[in-house]
Amino acid sequence: MRIVLIAGAVSLVVALFGTPLYIRWLVHRGYGQFVRDDGPTTHHVKRGTPTMGGAVIILASLLAYAVAHLVLWRPPTASGLLVLFLMTGLGVVGFLDDFLKISRKQSLGLRPKAKLAGQGLVGIAFAVLALQFPSADGVFPASTNISFLRDTRFDLAFAGTVGGTLLFVVWALVITSAVSNGVNLTDGLDGLATGATTMVLGAYVLIGTFQSNQNCATLTEIERRCYEVRDPRDLAVVAAAVMGACFGFLWWNASPAKIFMGDTGSLALGGALAGLAILSRTQVLLVVLGGLFVLITLSVILQVGSFKLTGRRVFRMAPLQHHFELAGWGEVTIVIRFWIIAGLFVALGLGLFYAEWVVGE
Template sequence: MQQIMVSGTVAFLVSIFLTPVLIRYFTNRQLGQEIREEGLQSHLRKRGTPTMGGIAIIAGIVVAYVFTNILAMIQGVGGFTVSGLLVLGLTLGLGATGFADDFIKLYMNRNLGLNKTAKLVSQLAIALIFGFLVLQFPDENGLTPASTHLSFIRDIDTIDLGFGGSVFGIIVFLIFIYVVVSAWSNAVNITDGLDGLAAGTTAFVMGAYTLITFWQFRNSCDTAVEAGCYTVRDPLDLSVLCAAGLGATLGFLWWNAAPAKIFMGDTGSLALGGLVAGISVVSRTELLMVIIGALFVIEIASVAIQIGVFKTRGKRVFKMAPIHHHFEALGWAETTVTIRFWLIAIMAVLAGVGVFYSDWLHLAEV
């Protein structure tokens, strides 16, 4: 528990103090966000607001995670694990993709950053590398960071995406990992359209997973094989990483809350999407994450519905997609939309944690 508290605190402090430095840097160089003319007119006032604030979020996560694990090694109570490092690598890889996109927009005076092909290839390569590596590095019990089984609260033994380790099965598993990584990174990216919305929602999700992974650690099958135990390779280190994500997003939210003084940009949104995706895979809760991160699911689903219906029927379901802009177009104030969407996110998090705990409680009582 001490490691988790240290990680969250350090991440918060790094993020909250580094963010204003970035605000001054980008403001002094007149590097700010461009706003589409065809978008909501109320958002035009945001033109010129500094972006790439995701740098502070990533810095907070990295510094907190590294500092906490070095401290744990000095105290002889833990240290770096392959699961945590792989998820951190996925976060940094997607963050680098977002950074390249933001950099091109800001420093090369282009409205568009990386083209769709470059983003697709980058996400594909990063996801495939992550998918391959999470099946390596077995511990003394033969447990790897992830398994080829689809998982809800724990692995579903009857659904093996790897088909028993066959070549075709591994290809199917890698495709699944790509879908997971691409879906979550794009979902967080799409949600980042209102002041504080993506940062606040991610903080709720990371808070939930700090609890979940710590519970997995306290009830690990490595400690005692008993009813309800979890076969997760490095749950405590994952909890440290989730706490870092929680602290970093909260520190950034201090400056990103309406009226935002800085945006996280693709640097932050893609990185946080990678963090969400990676945690769901290595904690073996991919389907549970759909419940906990339901707001992200709603946001990306609204875009898919809007595009699908428009292309097939020539009609729009929403006034504007993603769905948070639909409510703005109906006349809701931006802060109203954000707060109400936060409430939805909190209810989804509570529901997910409740499902997780009820499963353990049921098995423990059997």
């Protein structure tokens, strides 16, 4: 447990004290946020606020992971490195998007196809690598099984080794793209995405720790209650490192935000959550844990679908948080109430995870 605490503490300190230094550098370089003219008018005052703050979260997480392992002299694991790879890779895609917005002095960065292509390349590389590097007892970082609270009997390998691999890559790509874009859509109000993501990461610290304590190296009569997850403790370390970085960043990102995470941060955090879900065998459970992201994404789908089919809008503006802004809710009120909703989803997800073990006994 010490390695989890060290990772969380180091990333918190680095992000908390490193973010203001990064803000000064961004201001000196003139790297400020550009706000859409068709967005809520209350956002116009945010024009020029430093962005690309997600770089701090990524660097703090990587540094904390490395320091925690060096302090206790433990080697990194395949699972931990894979999640960090996915987070950093998607963060690079987001960084390019943010940088183009700044350099072009407009709110549009990478073209949608180019952005999706970048996410796809990183997601495919992660999925392929996740099916490599078995542990000493033959457990791979990822499984071709569709999982909710643990591996299920529905195995994508029914199509054969090659077919199962291809289906898994597609499945992992869908999860990665959906989660990263879901966090991206949730971003937009000061502290909203950061706070909600922190709660889900906290859940994965608990899930990884519990799986590590209950993991079974051999198959027994209680196999169904064992978690065949490679490196669950290190997944908890990664979750703690990213969570600590989010806490430190949130200090400066809370309303009124001194810095925005940008796509650099939202895509990276979505990647971290997707990676943790896939490698901890809780892919479908993430739909519950990240319920707020699901609701906000659905609001955009409904809005676009309704407008194309009927010419009418369901909400005053999508994503959902902007609908309530136009309805007259204050920004801080929306953020806090959405945090409450996010917390309830996380509590429900953790309850399902733990109840499944207790009932199994």
